[in-house]
Amino acid sequence: MFSTSRHIISTYYQDESWSVKLHVFIRSVIVPWRMVVDEIPSTGVLLDYGCGHGLFLCYCKIFRPDLILIGLEPDARKKAVLQKMKDVRIIDNLSEIENRIDCIVVSDVFYAITPDSHKLLLASLTNYLSNDGIFIIKEIVNRPRIKYWFNILHEMLTMKMFGVTEGDSINLLPVRHYGSMLSNHFAVIKGSAIDGGYLWPHYLFVCKGKLH
Template identity: 30%
Template sequence: MNAPLPPALALFSLFPPAERFHVHARAFSAPLEAVAARVPTGGTVADVGCGHGLLTALLALGDSRRIVHGVDPDPRKIEWARQGPGRLPNVKVEVGTVESLAEQMPGHFDAVVVCDVLYLLPVERWPGFLRETRRLLRPGGRLLLKEAEGDRSWKHLKCLAQEVVMVKLLGRTKAGGALVLQPREAVESMLRQAGFTPRETVALGAGYSTPHILYVAEASAP
């Protein structure tokens, strides 16, 4: 089911200009609608690293039967998210991480979406992060992992330069000590080792200056 971008952006219309600009920039620089369109209808969905909650809003507005639970470690962003998509009846947002949510609600979700989170972590933490996302899912549940592909293209280099500015100079995003892009083969291998069966790998960089890539994987039976 396609998610409507204009109504989602309208939820942020009363934000201060700087925060509203950040949300709009996110909307037009990342293929969030393409991610939302691949989330199963209905059910419960975790948006890990939800930030201001734009993808959370797309998911909730795209299907009123869907319950969306967003978590982010940045209290400032969660406070904004509460004032935006957090007002929707099928949305809950809270300060948290994939680890805290997996401890609180193991095996609870039909789908988990993670968009542009892993690259902020040292690569040695990626396998553990993916294992925690697996803990969140029911058997057969779906993970939608959107990252930028480490393909050594000019888009790859531009993406890293841009994130250095946003993370390290402007402090708009919290990083865990690294800005890392990995090739698709490496990510697919990590998914398998974390208990997932990769189902689809989709390049979504066309029309963007970032090499967006989406991994759709299914939680294997224990």
């Protein structure tokens, strides 16, 4: 685990500030990224929506080198880091996407935006997914309770105090919130808790069979 983190920092973030390196390193060890990588295809086009500093894109480069990568990130500071990354197309708006995408990954973005806008965002993203595409949400949810409270504390520190993460609020929602929303768009939804061995209540949804 640490060897991949070290490799990522020294290969893709070598010229960044210590705070960026630290942030990326911490995220690389607190999220089970390999379990997300296991669900993505080997070829085609992948969009990482709300990709932050591009950490998951680095995992894609290492473990899925044939993928064509697109990243979208609204935070200007994070985007400045991303723009230095080779072999990743950075877009500002979904409307810049010309052809349907084979795999869309949305990692820890929904919790950072108000739940009222979730349905609209999901509908908009699925529009850009190919009919046989894979849609992946990695989120932190509100169970187990002990991890929920730990996470609230952690996010309050990072989002509110250090301003590391941009977002309107912290919304750790139940699995059923995502399940019911996704069932309007996908025939097959695989949901799994991937928090074993982690302090954060990580949950993974892998969706296929786009409905419309």
